[in-house]
Amino acid sequence: MGSMDFRVLGPAEVRAGGEVVPLGGSRPLIVLTGLLLRANRVVSVDLLSHWLWTDDQRRSKGALQTYVLRLRRALGEAVQIRTERDGYLLQVDENAVDLLRFRHRADLGRTAAERGEHRQAAALFEDALAEWRGPALQNVASDALHREEAGQLTEERTRVREQWAESLLAVGEHDLIVPSLERLTREHPLRERPHEQLMLALFRAGRRAEALEAYRRISAVLADELGLDPGAGLQSAHRLVLGGDDSAGYRPAAEPQVPHQLPPDLRAFTGRARALKALHALLPEALDDGTSTPIASVEGMGGQGKTTLSVHFAHQIADRFTGGQVFQDLRGFGAGDPLEPLAALEAMLGALGVPADQIPAGLDERAAAWRTHTAGRRLIMVLDNANSSAQVRPLMPGPGCLVVVTSRWQLRGLAATHGVRRIGLSELDDEEGVQLIASTVGLDRVEADPAAAEQFVRYCGGLPLAIRILAVRLAQFPDQPLGEFVAGLPAGGGRLGTFDLGDGDETNIRAVFSCSYRALPEPAARLLRLLGLPMVPGFDVDTVVALAGGEEAEVREALGALVSAHLLDQPRPGQYRFHDLIRAYAFELSYQVDSAWQRDTACERLLGWYLVTARNASWAMRPDRFQDSLGIEGLRGGLAFDGYHEGLAWFSREHENLVSVVSWSFRIRYHAHCWKVAWLLFTYLAGRTRVDECRVVLETALRATQESGDRPGEAAIRNGLGVLDGVVRDYSSARRNLEKALAVQQELGSLRGEARARYNLSQTAREFADFPAAYRHGERALEIARDLQLTGFEANVLRALGDLCATMGDHPQALTLADEALSLVPADDPRTGRFSLVTRARALLGLGRHTEGIECMSEAVDMFFAMDEEYEAADALSELGTAHLSQGRPAAARDCWLRSIRLLTTLAHPDAAAVRAKLATLVGG
Numbered sequence: 001m002g003s004m005d006f007r008v009l010g011p012a013e014v015r016a017g018g019e020v021v022p023l024g025g026s027r028p029l030i031v032l033t034g035l036l037l038r039a040n041r042v043v044s045v046d047l048l049s050h051w052l053w054t055d056d057q058r059r060s061k062g063a064l065q066t067y068v069l070r071l072r073r074a075l076g077e078a079v080q081i082r083t084e085r086d087g088y089l090l091q092v093d094e095n096a097v098d099l100l101r102f103r104h105r106a107d108l109g110r111t112a113a114e115r116g117e118h119r120q121a122a123a124l125f126e127d128a129l130a131e132w133r134g135p136a137l138q139n140v141a142s143d144a145l146h147r148e149e150a151g152q153l154t155e156e157r158t159r160v161r162e163q164w165a166e167s168l169l170a171v172g173e174h175d176l177i178v179p180s181l182e183r184l185t186r187e188h189p190l191r192e193r194p195h196e197q198l199m200l201a202l203f204r205a206g207r208r209a210e211a212l213e214a215y216r217r218i219s220a221v222l223a224d225e226l227g228l229d230p231g232a233g234l235q236s237a238h239r240l241v242l243g244g245d246d247s248a249g250y251r252p253a254a255e256p257q258v259p260h261q262l263p264p265d266l267r268a269f270t271g272r273a274r275a276l277k278a279l280h281a282l283l284p285e286a287l288d289d290g291t292s293t294p295i296a297s298v299e300g301m302g303g304q305g306k307t308t309l310s311v312h313f314a315h316q317i318a319d320r321f322t323g324g325q326v327f328q329d330l331r332g333f334g335a336g337d338p339l340e341p342l343a344a345l346e347a348m349l350g351a352l353g354v355p356a357d358q359i360p361a362g363l364d365e366r367a368a369a370w371r372t373h374t375a376g377r378r379l380i381m382v383l384d385n386a387n388s389s390a391q392v393r394p395l396m397p398g399p400g401c402l403v404v405v406t407s408r409w410q411l412r413g414l415a416a417t418h419g420v421r422r423i424g425l426s427e428l429d430d431e432e433g434v435q436l437i438a439s440t441v442g443l444d445r446v447e448a449d450p451a452a453a454e455q456f457v458r459y460c461g462g463l464p465l466a467i468r469i470l471a472v473r474l475a476q477f478p479d480q481p482l483g484e485f486v487a488g489l490p491a492g493g494g495r496l497g498t499f500d501l502g503d504g505d506e507t508n509i510r511a512v513f514s515c516s517y518r519a520l521p522e523p524a525a526r527l528l529r530l531l532g533l534p535m536v537p538g539f540d541v542d543t544v545v546a547l548a549g550g551e552e553a554e555v556r557e558a559l560g561a562l563v564s565a566h567l568l569d570q571p572r573p574g575q576y577r578f579h580d581l582i583r584a585y586a587f588e589l590s591y592q593v594d595s596a597w598q599r600d601t602a603c604e605r606l607l608g609w610y611l612v613t614a615r616n617a618s619w620a621m622r623p624d625r626f627q628d629s630l631g632i633e634g635l636r637g638g639l640a641f642d643g644y645h646e647g648l649a650w651f652s653r654e655h656e657n658l659v660s661v662v663s664w665s666f667r668i669r670y671h672a673h674c675w676k677v678a679w680l681l682f683t684y685l686a687g688r689t690r691v692d693e694c695r696v697v698l699e700t701a702l703r704a705t706q707e708s709g710d711r712p713g714e715a716a717i718r719n720g721l722g723v724l725d726g727v728v729r730d731y732s733s734a735r736r737n738l739e740k741a742l743a744v745q746q747e748l749g750s751l752r753g754e755a756r757a758r759y760n761l762s763q764t765a766r767e768f769a770d771f772p773a774a775y776r777h778g779e780r781a782l783e784i785a786r787d788l789q790l791t792g793f794e795a796n797v798l799r800a801l802g803d804l805c806a807t808m809g810d811h812p813q814a815l816t817l818a819d820e821a822l823s824l825v826p827a828d829d830p831r832t833g834r835f836s837l838v839t840r841a842r843a844l845l846g847l848g849r850h851t852e853g854i855e856c857m858s859e860a861v862d863m864f865f866a867m868d869e870e871y872e873a874a875d876a877l878s879e880l881g882t883a884h885l886s887q888g889r890p891a892a893a894r895d896c897w898l899r900s901i902r903l904l905t906t907l908a909h910p911d912a913a914a915v916r917a918k919l920a921t922l923v924g925g
Contacts, residue, residue: 004079006097008036009153010133012140014075024070026141027052031067033140035081035090037149039097041809044087050848051144086812099153102131106160113163118170125164132157148886151921158188165197174205185214189221190920193913196233203241211241231916232353236373243375243399259351261327262382263307265315268439271432271464272309278423279313279404283320286402293396295403295418297386297411300425305464306406309425310382314404321402323377326351328395332387332407337663341394343692345370348381348395355909356691357729363394371398382406389413427462430454436464440471445482452483459486517567517589523554524561529594530602531568531578532586535664536657538577542639543657546609547602607673610661612638613650614680620647622683623792623832630676631712644867651684662697671708675701675717682720686727694724715744715753723760726767734764755784759797766804774804795824795836802839811846818843834863838876845883854883874903878915890922 005015012033014021023029034043034051048064068088072081080091094100109124136153137145161184168177181198188194195218202211215238219230230238275298282294298306311327318325326348331339345366349359352373360366375398386392386407392414396403405411405420414420428436434453438446446453457467474485517525530547531539539547545555559576562568567586569577578586590599612635620641641647651658658681665674678701685694698721705713718741725734738761745753758777765774778801785794802817818840825833837860844853857880864873881896897919904912 004075004096006032006036006039006092007133008033009098009102009131009136009157011138012036021074023074027063028067028070028074030140030142030145031064032071032090033137033142033145035088036092036097036099038809039090039092039094039100042084042087042089043809044811044847046086047846047848048088051142098131102128102160103156105131106156106163109160109163109167113167113170118167122164122167122171122173125160125167128160129157129164143888144886147888151885155917155921158184158191158194162193162197165194165201169197169200169204172204174201177201178205185218188920189218190225190922191917192218192222192231192234192920193917196237199234199237199241203237208241208244212238215241231913233913239375239377240372258322258324259326260324261351262314262318262325263311263327265312266308269308269312270435270439271428272305272425273432275309275423275425276313276316278421279310280317282402282421283317286400293399293401293403295396295405295414295420296423297405297407297414297420298423298425299407299411304425306425307382307384308464310384310404310406314380314382317402318380321378321380323374323379323401324352326379326381327384328382329384330386330391332385332391338387338391341391342366344395346692349373353905355912367394367396370395374398374401377401380404386411389417393417428457428464428467429462430457433457433462433467436467437471437474440468441475441482445474449482452481452486455486456482517585520561520567521558523550524558526594527555527558528562528567528586529590530599531562532583532588532590533599533603534606534661535667536660538575538657540574540576540653542613543606543609544576546637547606549602549605603668604670607661607665607670607677608635609638610658611673611677611680612636614658614677617641617647617650618680618683620644621651630679632676648684648868651681655681655684655690659693659697662700666700666704671704671710672713674704675710675713679713679716679720682724686720686724691724691728695721698724711744711748712750712753715741715748715750715757718744719753719757719760722757722764726760726764729767731764731767735761735768738764751784751788752790755781755788755790755793755797758784759793759800762797762804763800766807771804771808775801778804791824792832795821795833798824799836799839802836802843806839806842806846809846811843815840815843815847831863831867834860834867834869834872837863838879841876841883842879845879845886850883850887854880854887857883870903871907871909874900874907874909874915875911877903878911878918881915881918885922894919894922 003016004021007013007015012029014023014032023032030052031048034048045061045064049061052064052067068081068083072079075081082089082091094104105124105128109121109128112118112121112124135150136157137150140146161180165177165181165184178198178201181194181201184194185191185198195214199211199214202208202214215230215234218234222230229235279296279298282296285292285294298310300306314325314327328344328348329339330344331337342363345363346356346359349366349370350356354369354373360369377398377400379397379401381395381397381401381403383392383395383403383405386405389411390413392405392407392411396418405414411420411422415422434446434450434457437453437456456470459470474480474482477485517528520528527544527548531544534547536543541552541556541559544559545552548555548558559568563570563576567582571577611632615630615632615635616638621644639650641650658677662674662678662681665671665677678697681697682694685697698717701717702714702721704710705717718737722734722736722738722741725731725737738757742754742757742761745757758781762774762776762778762781765771765777778797782794782797782801784790785797798817798821802814802821805811805814805817818836821836822833822840825836837856841853841857841860844850844856847853857876861873861876861880864870864876877896877900881893881900884890884896885893897915900915901912901919904915
């Protein structure tokens with residue numbers, strides 16, 4: 001018998017010398033098909049029996065052995081079917097199986113596409129698709145195999161057909177692929193990617209009307225069949241076709257979002273009539289034909305009300321911009337560093353629903369992607385607090401949007417390059433200033449003495465911030481006449497010139513701040529000075545108490561005085577935020593009044609409080625993390641948290657401050673606080689895919705450990721960087737960082753640190769399919785966990801090893817490990833075993849024990865929802881839907897997938913597209 005060719009991509013058969021090899025009936029063919037689908041891997045007896053018989057009572061291990069014997073006789077000694085523990089393994093050359101050839105060539109095609117070799121990629125995809133001779137397994141008499149395997153094979157083929165089309169699109173072969181894409185869309189009427197590609201191919205081939213008709217058809221089908229709107233990719237392609245401009249280079253979009261990011265409008269907005277008129281003059285251009293992008297820059301010194309004006313205008317016209325509203329604080333002036341354009345583009349693309357893995361890495365590429373995603377969208381953007389034209393220029397959207405930039409500087413460069421309409425804000429005139437006073441103290445008091453009201457405005461130099469500060473003081477004395485109040489103000493209006501920002505003659509407001517400061521009681525004045533020290537965006541009562549070192553009642557009273565004087569904003573009850581100019585003034589005051597010891601002591605108190613509270617919150621969320629490795633076990637104080645949700649809520653509220661604490665503590669050379677806070681913050685940031693933010697935090701922390709020679713800290717932070725690299729799928733970098741972390745931990749003799757590094761290395765090695773290394777690292781981590789009696793960590797390692805076994809196809813061992821992990825779950829907190837339940841469910845499903853596996857996965861889904869872990873719930877729902885479909889329950893599968901899609905769309909997660917494709921197969925497959 002000549003060399004054999006094993007086929008499942010079409011009729012299942014074996015050929016030798018060009019002839020079909022008889023196998024002795026339909027049952028042996030089912031067994032061979034199952035073994036080929038898992039070639040070179042053990043297939044359990046339970047799973048083979050499940051494919052052979054639908055009625056459990058008819059299953060017979062003896063009959064299965066007979067079918068295997070027939071196969072061995074038919075195939076001869078050249079093919080090995082080995083009996084293994086609990087199953088059988090078909091040992092075969094990968095080149096002899098059409099399915100393995102198909103997958104290998106498809107992998108080569110994807111690699112070529114990633115290198116930009118699109119013609120080569122298309123040829124490899126064509127070679128892969130040539131292995132198909134018709135519907136997979138079409139002659140195999142097994143309902144279970146068709147339910148559970150044939151659909152997946154068809155999905156693989158469809159994805160390769162899409163990738164083939166994508167490669168040819170990249171090299172301009174538009175006419176060539178239109179017929180293939182038309183066939184593909186007919187075969188899969190609900191699958192969105194081929195319709196998207198067809199639209200693009202037609203558009204680039206000059207067939208714009210047909211492209212628009214293709215969009216109309218898929219939109220109608222999605223609405224009728226699934227009750228869904230088109231996904232983000234289709235919507236992006238539609239905008240491209242409507243706009244007619246492909247200069248930026250098309251890229252399939254993600255799930256759509258309509259952002260509504262504008263801050264609340266001021267309840268009683270007054271004045272700025274001319275500026276509002278100038279802004280409204282932009283509307284005809286913005287709403288005319290959608291081919292231009294009018295831009296206004298609202299400029300003036302801090303305290304002029306630039307943001308208030310821009311937000312008010314945006315709310316006035318928001319209903320005419322159906323694509324949404326984006327508000328981005330560029331942090332050009334104030335606490336922390338200015339926001340880099342690269343980070344701003346990531347945030348704004350994310351607001352439109354573009355997943356992180358579809359956002360390009362480079363600035364020019366991100367800017368081009370931003371223009372593509374916004375073209376024709378009818379979006380209004382407010383870019384607040386810019387520090388230069390260079391910061392703003394890459395953020396300009398595509399045509400059909402309207403942009404308002406606010407800046408303390410005159411953005412002349414932006415005017416020269418983008419035709420920006422510059423709207424300069426100077427002082428308020430008397431009428432507008434009086435209206436502003438009346439909105440604070442009441443119209444009756446202003447009308448009782450109009451001359452005094454005008455004097456009030458002139459005393460403040462017409463600056464809105466100065467007017468509001470003094471108006472608040474006036475409001476504290478409701479019985480005092482307005483004239484008497486103005487007469488009692490400190491003499492010397494020239495004091496306004498003592499606080500000069502270099503933004504023009506009218507930018508000096510130090511006298512206004514000084515006047516309000518001197519009117520404060522001493523506890524409030526002292527607190528104002530101290531609050532100017534930490535470079536964090538905001539405060540709550542707890543952080544202020546930690547900074548001041550006083551009693552809470554006294555601190556609350558002082559905060560109330562500062563809020564009343566408008567020296568602190570109170571955006572929400574219990575939350576406080578500085579205006580950046582007042583912060584700078586308070587910082588300067590502290591250096592004028594307080595001693596170095598007082599300043600250092602206050603900073604150390606606050607940093608210590610953040611560190612201990614972050615430790616307590618982290619412990620509440622993740623008791624299995626080694627918080628005691630930070631060397632702060634003996635520190636007391638900070639907030640206490642009762643369980644997971646309280647810890648999560650605190651991190652959610654404080655994460656922006658904590659990011660700033662890492663940067664601030666590095667700048668003032670509190671290196672230990674820097675890396676320890678970063679380490680504690682890591683789990684929160686990484687778990688919510690705040691990748692860029694997390695990387696900045698960890699890299700700052702790494703510099704702190706290196707400058708201070710803190711080797712344990714360096715190992716801990718490199719471990720975090722390795723995990724973060726894994727999140728973004730940069731596994732080579734992950735392995736380098738983790739191997740460095742492991743080396744340092746071994747050098748230090750830290751078994752706990754070694755265990756953590758090996759645990760993460762195990763998971764990274766699994767992604768490389770380096771299963772021996774993955775198992776070796778995992779086994780050593782498990783050994784250490786047991787030696788040190790780290791029960792929670794031991795459960796994590798067992799679960800990870802179980803997932804590894806499931807990936808390798810060893811589902812019996814995966815089940816054993818998952819059950820062992822679950823046996824370590826505390827009886828009083830069963831939800832800590834939720835990830836192990838997923839592993840157990842995968843093992844059960846892999847063994848063909850579908851009823852148990854579905855029940856197990858459903859329980860895990862409920863736990864994820866209970867823990868507010870929406871992505872994990874969505875991921876498990878996706879797997880649960882697949883399990884239901886394999887058992888012939890399409891309605892249950894549909895329900896799971898729809899729930900998963902809604903969660904993933906809300907999270908702007910790229911997995912949404914894959915689940916939508918699964919859903920489409922219910923109708924279109």
